[in-house]
Each structure stands twice: as structure tokens, then as C-alpha cells.
Amino acid sequence: MADLLSQLEHLNEQQLRRLLVEHLTRQKLGLYWEANAIERDAALNADVVLPRLVEEWSCSPSVPSPQPSPDGRGSQLPSPSGGRAGDEGKHPLPPGEGWGEGDFVYRNLIIEGDNYDSLRLLRATHAGKIRVIYIDPPYNTGNKDWVYNDHYVNASDRWRHSQWLEFLYRRLTLARDLLTPDGVILVSINDENRARLEMLMDEVFPGMRLGTITWRTRQGSNADQQCFLSVDHEHVLVYGNEGFSFNGFEKSYEMYGNADSDPRGDWRTSNLTLGFSYKERPNLYYPLQDPATGVVYPPNPDRIWVYASRDRLKEGQTVQTKTMEEFIDPGQIIFPKDQRVETWNTMDELLAAIDRGDVPKSGKSPTLRRELPNLEFWLGRPVGFGRPQFKRYKADLRNQTQPLSSWIVPTFEDGNYEAENSFVSSTNQEGARVVAEIFGDRAFNYAKPLSLIKNLLSQATQPNDIVLDFFAGFGTTGQAVLELNAEDASTGSAQVGQRRFILCSSTEANSKEPDKNLCRDVCAERMRRVISGYGGKPGYTPEQGGEFAYLQLDKVDAADAHFEIDAAHAFQLLALKRLSVVRAATAGAVQRLGRVEDCELLVCNEVNAETIATLAAWPQQHGAARLAIYSTRPQTLSEQLAARGVEANCYSLMDALLSGQRGAA
Numbered sequence: 001m002a003d004l005l006s007q008l009e010h011l012n013e014q015q016l017r018r019l020l021v022e023h024l025t026r027q028k029l030g031l032y033w034e035a036n037a038i039e040r041d042a043a044l045n046a047d048v049v050l051p052r053l054v055e056e057w058s059c060s061p062s063v064p065s066p067q068p069s070p071d072g073r074g075s076q077l078p079s080p081s082g083g084r085a086g087d088e089g090k091h092p093l094p095p096g097e098g099w100g101e102g103d104f105v106y107r108n109l110i111i112e113g114d115n116y117d118s119l120r121l122l123r124a125t126h127a128g129k130i131r132v133i134y135i136d137p138p139y140n141t142g143n144k145d146w147v148y149n150d151h152y153v154n155a156s157d158r159w160r161h162s163q164w165l166e167f168l169y170r171r172l173t174l175a176r177d178l179l180t181p182d183g184v185i186l187v188s189i190n191d192e193n194r195a196r197l198e199m200l201m202d203e204v205f206p207g208m209r210l211g212t213i214t215w216r217t218r219q220g221s222n223a224d225q226q227c228f229l230s231v232d233h234e235h236v237l238v239y240g241n242e243g244f245s246f247n248g249f250e251k252s253y254e255m256y257g258n259a260d261s262d263p264r265g266d267w268r269t270s271n272l273t274l275g276f277s278y279k280e281r282p283n284l285y286y287p288l289q290d291p292a293t294g295v296v297y298p299p300n301p302d303r304i305w306v307y308a309s310r311d312r313l314k315e316g317q318t319v320q321t322k323t324m325e326e327f328i329d330p331g332q333i334i335f336p337k338d339q340r341v342e343t344w345n346t347m348d349e350l351l352a353a354i355d356r357g358d359v360p361k362s363g364k365s366p367t368l369r370r371e372l373p374n375l376e377f378w379l380g381r382p383v384g385f386g387r388p389q390f391k392r393y394k395a396d397l398r399n400q401t402q403p404l405s406s407w408i409v410p411t412f413e414d415g416n417y418e419a420e421n422s423f424v425s426s427t428n429q430e431g432a433r434v435v436a437e438i439f440g441d442r443a444f445n446y447a448k449p450l451s452l453i454k455n456l457l458s459q460a461t462q463p464n465d466i467v468l469d470f471f472a473g474f475g476t477t478g479q480a481v482l483e484l485n486a487e488d489a490s491t492g493s494a495q496v497g498q499r500r501f502i503l504c505s506s507t508e509a510n511s512k513e514p515d516k517n518l519c520r521d522v523c524a525e526r527m528r529r530v531i532s533g534y535g536g537k538p539g540y541t542p543e544q545g546g547e548f549a550y551l552q553l554d555k556v557d558a559a560d561a562h563f564e565i566d567a568a569h570a571f572q573l574l575a576l577k578r579l580s581v582v583r584a585a586t587a588g589a590v591q592r593l594g595r596v597e598d599c600e601l602l603v604c605n606e607v608n609a610e611t612i613a614t615l616a617a618w619p620q621q622h623g624a625a626r627l628a629i630y631s632t633r634p635q636t637l638s639e640q641l642a643a644r645g646v647e648a649n650c651y652s653l654m655d656a657l658l659s660g661q662r663g664a665a
């Protein structure tokens, strides 16, 4: 109140009148909270946020286990490092192109700190890249579940609801910018606060409300509750961008049949392509040949094949699902029988056919175009105008109808309940039980059931999505992501799970417990143990997603950015921004971030004769057609390299580091 009054004191009479008129005439449908009257959130700041990789708290095959501490708690808990026995010292590369040679690339992230800062970092690095956000924020029960500016907000606090709404508003607004055009955010909330949060969500995500689902949190009534209703449910609010839909459940099998008496049972044809272009997934863009007839089928440049070809795997490379040949051999790929087959003997003939649009098409789009690479390949070969298809067996199914919004069926009723297209989850006891299985005690009562988050994510995610939880707490979302990936692999599903997680967790340090670090000691430690395997469950190799980078955040005043941002900061931030990965920074004035197609991404921290010579020799040494270089003197560098005949796009390092971070608070 004092703050508000002091603000008003600076206004003159005319300004005060205008404010009054505005106030009296404002007709607002929706939620109002006293944003100006409450104590300001101490976390709000306009500093530049920079990631710092903490390798010893990260999980990769090369990071040794933290040693047990005398009290057996904290990051010192006895814990195997990530990876499997025998992996120590190796640096395998997860699937993907363009990384550096020989070093480890982290694709999963755990970010320590207030999520206001984590979200600002992600807005700079992951805007428009996150497909699914799940959060389980503090519920504002007034019962020591939520800290605002270093004090628990209790039930009698006059500004309790406004503080909570303002706190979430600031964070949700940042999160909104992270979603992909088909992205979705799912938010857990208790019954008491559902209405307020839903209106806040309407404010932040206008027009995006898809619905709410009810989750039964326990079995039986709570005798301790002094209320008229014994509350046994919570909600999950669902807000999605236009392109989002749940994966759905299979309802109708009408399309399935078994005209060829296939011993595997009923089947139907389905698409053999994936929605990525040949530039995004060059390994899955290849001519497909029918071994029985020799006819070759051009891939669709805008929708590559779903499966990798055995012939194109590098030595030692494996795929999590089968290769295309492994589907062809048992007859699971159906090649067209009655179709037009054409042979072009010269490039002129082929180009003329392309110009006439008389080439094989996938849907309406021509599969052969002038700008595509290796057009010579198609000369002198029988090229099929039909499209190969995939034989999808009913036995392999799970999908189709949209999930019911009414309620999440509790596992104790699953089986007695008729509807097949419902989410299923255990009660909240499961959350604490799973954490107890991992840690050996029951200290974490606020953890959500693994089955709840897994069920939501299995409906909301596609196998390649990035899943963000910015109230990650005890890390349940990370475990759910890894388990879903493993399930995809074991079902031999069309797409093998490579979902990634980003978990943001606070330390929960406060004036009474300044050394507390929930993020490191619980969230990251849980993920480390899950990755190693616990309670008889197998762990995860880095290729299966069993790794994470542990990031802490450094903040610098934007005015001091030029002096305070160091080479490691710049390297991490750009690796996240350009490649969505984290790698340990390499030494030297020229650092290699990675590669995108034929373009090498580099950071040049010092422009001098030596670095210019290094960069000028780079394309030839690394077989790259182009360079993209972030540097403190892009103009000079660009001119110097051009004078040496080297094509390079030079960008301002400082602009790249600051972009997406300005105007945050």
C-alpha cells in the first residue's frame, strides 16, 4: 500500500483525474488482482541470464559418481554415475548430426534457480521450440506450501491470492513464448484454486483453453478434513496452440482386415513418411528400392521416410526401432503392383519431365525437383510412380479417439470402468512411494504420481518432443519422459522415443536453510538414480536419453555484459540457442559449436591474425561449404575472410547473447 501511495504522489492533478476516469470506466471481464499493491516479487529482474555448465553435477558417462558424504545425504548420496557399467571414460554421441568430434553432447537439461530466471534463459534459447509443458506449481493452500520473497505465504495473508497470481502470471507469460505452434501446457491445480488459475490462464493464453480433466487424488474419504466435502480430486488444466491434439485412443477397427491371411492378424495400410524435410533429416532421405522388382521410389523431400535404411547406417550405429530392410524382408512394406514405371536415360529427359510435373508425386507434391541433390541417381533406373505403404497391424495399435475430459480413471478402478479412452493414474500416494523407492525414505509428499504424468505425456507428446517442467520439484516429469521413451522402443513403435526433458527447480534455500539445494540433491539426484537403474529397473544409456546437463545461472547487468560475459557463457548460450544442446566449452580463441548441414558454427572470441588464419583454413580442413561465426568484431572478420575468398556469415556475439533477453522484466 505504501508503495502504491508513493507512486501516486508523483502524479499531478490531471494525471490523477485521468487515472480515476480510466479506473471508473474500465470494464474488464476476467480476473483482477492487486498487482500494484502487493510486495514486489524479489525474483523479477532485468539482468542478462547466462547458463553455466556444472559438469560434476551433470550426468554423462564420463562424470564420476559423487562420493558418499558422512551423513549420506545431498549430492554426496552414494550414487552411481549415469550410463552403464563399462561406459566409464567413453564419450558416446547421442543420435543427431552436427556435434563436435569426440565430445559429449547433453540433450536433457536440469536448470537450478528461480524459474523466473530459467524461463528468461529459455525464452532466449528455446522460443517456439517446446511442444509440451507440464507444471505442478505450489497451490497456495496457505499451509506452508509456497514461499514468496523468502517467507511462507500463510492462510491469513491479506494479499495471499494476489501474490500467487502475480507470481504465476509473470512466469506463465514467459512460458507462453516457448511453445511450438502445436504446443500445449498442462497445469495441475487443486480444487480450491482451480477457478482463479483458470481465469489467469485465460488471461495469459487467450483462446487456447482446451479443457480440464479431473484427477482422483485418493481412495476413500479423509476423516481429518474439517469441511463439508471430503476433497479427493484435483484438476489438470489444458491450454494448447492451434495445431495441438492429443494422440488419442484407438476406437474403431473398421479399417482393418486380413485380405492376404497374414499370420500376424488384421492390418491396414498406413503412411511410411514423417513430417520432416530432407534438410532436417538427411539420413532418412534416400531412394527406396523394391528388392523383388528392382523398381526405385523417390523419397518425398518434404516428408522423409520413417525408418532408416540399413545400408546407410554408419559403422557401429544402431537404431532403436527396426531398419527399413527389416520391415521389407517380412513383407511389412507394401510396394505398388499395378503402376506406371518410367526410365529417364538423360538429364534433359528428366528435367523436362520435372518441368512438366510428370514425375512421381506424394500426395500433390512432386518428389523430384530441379533443386534436389543427386538427380543423376534417377537416370537409367526404373522409377515407380506409386507410393510404398506400411502395413500397420491391429496388434501394434494404440491411438485414435480423443481422451475423455471427464476424469482420469484411478488405477484402482481401471478394468471396472467401461471407457477405454480415458487417462489413467494412480493416487497421490504413488508419488511419495516412487520417490521413496528411489531414495529409501518418504520425505517427499508433494511428488506427483509417475503414472499421472506419464499418462498425460503419452497422450500429449510425440516421440521427438522437448518436455519442460518449470516447477520440477522432485523430478517426476524427467522420469516419466525416460520411461515413455523406453516404452516406445520396446513396442517397436513407428517412431522411437527421443523426447527430451528440461527440468527447472529452485534450491529452496532460505534464510533458515541457506545451504539447501533441492535441485541438486533431489531433482538431479533422482534423475541420476533413475538413469543408473533402481529397484530392479534397468537404467538408461545416453543414447536412450540417460544423461543431463546441470546448469546454474549467472546474472549480469545488461550494462556490464561486455565485461562480464566470458567465453564459456557465450559458448553454452549459443549451443543451446543454435543446437538445443549443451557441451563443455572447448579451449582456444576459436570454438566450434557444431554443424548444421554444410555450415560450421563457430565462436571467435578474439579477432587477430592468428584467428583469421585459423578461420580462413577452416572450410577446407573440416570439409564445410560455409561458416557462421559469432564474434566481437563481425564486420572486420567478415571483410578479412572475404579478402581470403572464404564465405562466412559473421554475427555480433553480443547481439546474439542479448537477443531474447531484453525487456524481460
Ligand SMILES: C[S@@+](CC[C@H](N)C(=O)[O-])C[C@H]1O[C@@H](n2cnc3c(N)ncnc32)[C@H](O)[C@@H]1O
Pocket (backbone or CB within 6 Å): 113, 114, 115, 116, 135, 136, 137, 138, 431, 446, 447, 448, 449, 470, 471, 472, 473, 474, 475, 476, 477, 504, 505, 506, 508, 518
Ligand atoms: C508441488 S512441487 C512439484 C512437484 C513435482 N511435480 C514432482 O512430482 O516432483 C512444486 C515445486 O515448485 C518449486 N518452486 C516453487 N517456487 C519456485 C520458483 N520460483 N522457481 C522454481 N521452482 C519453484 C518448489 O520448490 C516445489 O518443489
